[in-house]
Amino acid sequence: MPFISRTQRQSDYNLIPSSCPIVIDNGASYFRMGWAGESEPRIIFRNIVQRPRHKITGETVTIVGDHDPALLKYFDCTRSGPRSAFDNDVVFQFEIMEYILDFAFDRLGADQSPINHPILITECACNPVQSRSKMAELLFETYGVPSIAFGVDAAFSYKYNQKLGICDRNGLAICSGFSTSHVIPFINGEPVYEACCRTNVGGYHVTDYLKQLLSLKYPHHMARLTWEKVEDLKMEHCYITFDYASEVRLFQKGAKEAEEKTRCWQLPWTPTPVEEPPSEEEIARKAALREKHGQRLREMAEAKRSSKINELENELKGLEFLIQQLRHVNGNDIPSFLAETGYVSKQEIESAIVKVTQSLRKAKGEQDEIEEKQDLSATEKYTLIDVPDNMLTPEQIKEKKRQLFLKTTSEGRQRAKQKRFEEELERERRNKEDEERRLENPELYMEQLRVKYNDLSEKVEQRKKQKTNGNHGNEGNNVSGGVGRGERLNAAQKERMRLLTTAAFDRGKGEDTFGIKDEDWQLYKKMSKDNDDEDDGPNEDEAELARVASRLREIDPTFFPKSEASSSGTEPPRFRPLTKEDFQILIGVERFRCPEILFHPNLIGIEQAGLDEMAGVSIQRLQSRGQKLEDGITNSVLITGGSCLYPGMSERLEAGIRMMRPCGTPIRIIRASDAVLDTWRGAASFASTMHFSRQVFNKKDYYEKGEDWLRQYQLKYTF
Amino acid sequence: MEQEVIESEMVLPTHLRFKKIQMYEKYPKGQARGRHWKHLKQIIQAENYQNYPADEPNYVNIESPPSMHPRKQICDITGYEAPYSDPRTHLRYANTEVFKLIRSLPNEYVQRYLALRNAAVVLK
Known part of the structure; x- marks a missing residue:
């Protein structure tokens, strides 16, 4: 059930007598305003302000509440997001508050003269006096309000439900709002602030937690997970479990109930047209x-x-x-x-x-064929070689040198050719032997080959591992690559570091004998970065490995090279057509994991008591203040506020409170008749009584009585 | 301004006749002004609650005490009960599959998961 804003401009402002108070429920999430004595607020909107820049004219405009997102396309909202005047239920930015009040009074139909109606406005329990006085100042000075009264939201809600006969004179109000949750005990219909209790967890945290979890789970769909959408998801799907551990175990086992409880949000997706395989003719x-x-x-x-x-x-x-x-x-x-x-x-x-x-x-x-010919004529070509130097003229000596060079190179070529030829022979011979052995006993041969392959591949792997020691086997590090801080160096790298440090710090100590021996100069070679790549050992092994692998590939149909196997295991397939499943957002555990933070705020790093424990703390505080605790207090536990709407809330709270209270204590958890609007309705009905007009204060009172008086100011709810 | 924007009246007018002091008078344009509001922390500090009797309720002392219940440790990724915690990433995890996953997570994601329970490394 998404909340609906109500911002039509009212036309009957001038018809309402000036004695009729305006009632404002100034909640952290929604702002509600209406006339005393009515049953519904006239104006409802989200308590946020945006100040985007108009794209064409470039002027900064003020937009209060949330509007049709389609119209926001004319504005550049990248510089400033939606802003709230609240921090933990306390109004602290009065410039934003002023925009909000401007908008609200404007929509209520006010024009012409200053606002000539008494105001009843809600605040949080034990609002700091600075915030209270600034609010009073704003209303008196800017809007010309004749008189003001402040009341606590949860108290109005409790009183309204008491009037409806839902809860008793003595009881607890558990109010879980947008950014905080309160537990306020009521004795004889009056709130006992000495014993109340606040935890800074509320609906904002639940939505934020859900949003973060989903965007971490589906990083590709981050753009779709807007605040408003996640808020809708939360209101529609989240619930509170009776026992988190057992519920989550269902999901861990993948039980059928868990599958049924998993919700799926299908994002719009059009399948890419499948290409038909070409027909025979086409081919x-x-x-x-x-x-x-x-x-x-x-x-x-x-x-x-x-x-x-x-x-x-x-x-x-x-x-x-x-x-x-x-x-x-x-x-x-x-x-x-x-x-x-x-x-x-x-x-x-x-x-x-x-x-x-x-x-x-x-x-x-x-x-x-020239080369051959040259070879044939080689002997007569090198005519000068055998003649001693002293019998030759300088030109002939030069010629002789040239001939000598030519001869050695051609001889070298010949030798290489010969060697190649011999190797070829050797290989053929080996292949022949292999073939013979295979024919003799194919299975034994294959087995031997496999063992050999394994040995070799292990050896090569070992070699590789030593080279890149420390990086192997932990995937976390493979991603970052290189040798990070705290990683082990391999032997060669260690040696290099040792040499470098001694070279850097060993100067000037004792006698400098460096360079006396020729080996000293080898130091620089050892220090240089690439010396450990030069050894030929693994190359031979690798060549042999390749040979064995190719041989195996020929004769063994089941053979599968190791490196390929491992690489195909870890690497995901690169191109996979996107399917319907890729555009689904599954909400399973998150459905109850997110509201769970109301009972265990430590899940999001807030080290405070959860809702059930807060009730216990509140009752305890009531006892320690010497209040005569009536047994009936847990017999009327009202849950109110937007975050109390989750299914399963009352059962869970009942179980939690039962654990803390003596055996046999009557416990009755009651849902407010309308957890969201009851506060405003309570305030509106309160403001319509004579009782209200005796408790307001005007501008003169405010400036004469001073801050201390304002600090003590408290509304009496009973009449 | 576009016709549909004007019709929807979403933009707050700068001059409202019911106000005694207009917004543009209070915060004149083009004048550099510092931050004219206090953070909640500063507000609380300025309240000087320590000067008042301890049994008088105020914004600070009505806060809930730390929880006395055993801490619930859940897997940061899946939400399952988490018996283990990874010494490298400091993430809690439920089983080997999740462990594999968290070891393959880039550091940015690890920090974002940690930030969910206010345990991320904060550089100042």
């Missing part, structure tokens, strides 16, 4: 198309190749023709003859021919 068509494209590409490449060959052949022909022409030309005329062609000498043309033939060969896809 065939696509394949054909692909084939066609491939064919065209192949043809294009072929054409390009042939044109290139053609070009090269033409060039070669041209060059050969040029050479032939050159034969007929005189030696002296060669430069002038060649001037047109761009070549300078015959040698250049020849080298060009060689180049062109080579690229021609390459284009035709023939093997490059």
Whole structure:
């Protein structure tokens, strides 16, 4: 049942006689205002003020209460959210209070002259005198109110229900409001503030707790969980359990009742259209198309190749023709003859021919045989090597050096080739042996292979672990990565730190012998960051592991490499189509976990007694003040205030109070006739009696009697 | 201002004829003014409750005492009864599954869960 604001402007203000008081229930959540003697308040709105900026004109405007959120789109509300004049039920920001009163009087229909009606306004129990006097000042000075009376909200509610015959002259009022909860005992129809009791937990905390829990549980839907929506969820679904522990155990076991008790809020969601798998024809068509494209590409490449060959052949022909022409030309005329062609000498043309033939060969896809030829001619190429130096001219010595270099490199190449060839042979031999062994006894072989694989993988893992020691096995740290504070370093890192610290602090102590031995200089290598990556040990193991794994993969259908298995276990699937379930907000345990804070405020870190214990504390205080405690006080326990509307509230309170009272004490928990509006109705009926006009004070009283008098001021509720 | 906004009368008029002092007179525009209100804590301090007899009820002494009941320890994530508490994150948890979850939570979320019961690290 969401609360509904009532803010239509009233038209009958001028018809009401000025003796008729205006009654204000100034609650932390809702502000209610109306005329004394009426049964319903005229004006109801949320007790908040927003001061957003108008988007077009840029002026700051004041908006009181909550309005159609659709109209707020014209305002920039990012700078200031809704603000309340209250802190723990005490009005402390009177600028906001003034906006609220402005709006309320305006909607009640006041125009023209100052407000010429007595005012009855509610406040919390034991309101600090500063707040009270500021409120009186505001009403007298700004609105010109003739007289004021202050009363306590819970008391009006109790008195109203007493008048209805619901509760007795002696009893307890348990009033759980928006930001605080009060327990006030009543003796002979008068509240006993000496024995009352306040805990700073109320509906605000419940809603906030629910909002926080849900937005932590569903971080993707945080934007949907607005305060108003969560408030609605709370009012609709939250309840109070008789026994939290047993109820929560139901949910922990996943019992059927728990499933029934879980509520689901389906957010608007439109399923993404499912793509149908392509039909046979489609696949065939696509394949054909692909084939066609491939064919065209192949043809294009072929054409390009042939044109290139053609070009090269033409060039070669041209060059050969040029050479032939050159034969007929005189030696002296060669430069002038060649001037047109761009070549300078015959040698250049020849080298060009060689180049062109080579690229021609390459284009035709023939093997490059030059290397072989070079190998064959190796012996006659290195002619100078065996000749001693002293028999050579300086140019020849240079040439000899070059030849020597060429020879060693080509020999090295040969050796590498040889080695590769041998390795190939070895591998083949090993594979053959493996195959033989497998054929002999396939199962034993497989078993051995598996054992070997496990050993190796463990070894490699161990190696890796040592490198990144401390980070393994705790997921919390994997996220942050690196070596954090308090994490263990591995051996190499420790050694490095030791070296660095000794290097930093060991200077100047004793004799400095650094550098006498050559090994000293190794220190810098050890200090450098990447020295521990250089060892080759694991590489061999890793290679072997890879070989065994590939072998296993070939012959063992059940084989599954370890690293892949572990990674696929922890990594969630990346792309999963969003389903209906992703747009559901499930409220299970939260339904009773959130209101539970009224009974156990320590769940949200408030170390005060809960509602049931407060009743006990209040009764205890009553006894210690020497009040003659009538047994009947627990026979009339009224629960009122918005946070008392949860189902299960009275049963839980009864059980809680029964635990603290002597056996056989009569306990009767009564719900207020209307937990939300009773305060205003009580105040309105009180203000309509003659009794009220004797208890108001005017501006003159206020300034003459002073603060001490105002502190003592207390309304008498009985007449 | 848009027509529908004006029609809904959601914006409070700046001048109201029933007021003796208007808002713009009390808080003139463009004038720097400090905070002209006190926090609740300051209000309570200024009340000097210690100067009054202890048995006179006031805003501070009617507060409930700390609870005498055994503290209820519930799992910060699920709300189940929590026999364990994680020394690293200081979160309470109910079973191994929740433990796995809290160890994979980023620190920001851990702090937000702790803030729910006023146990988060507050940097000042």
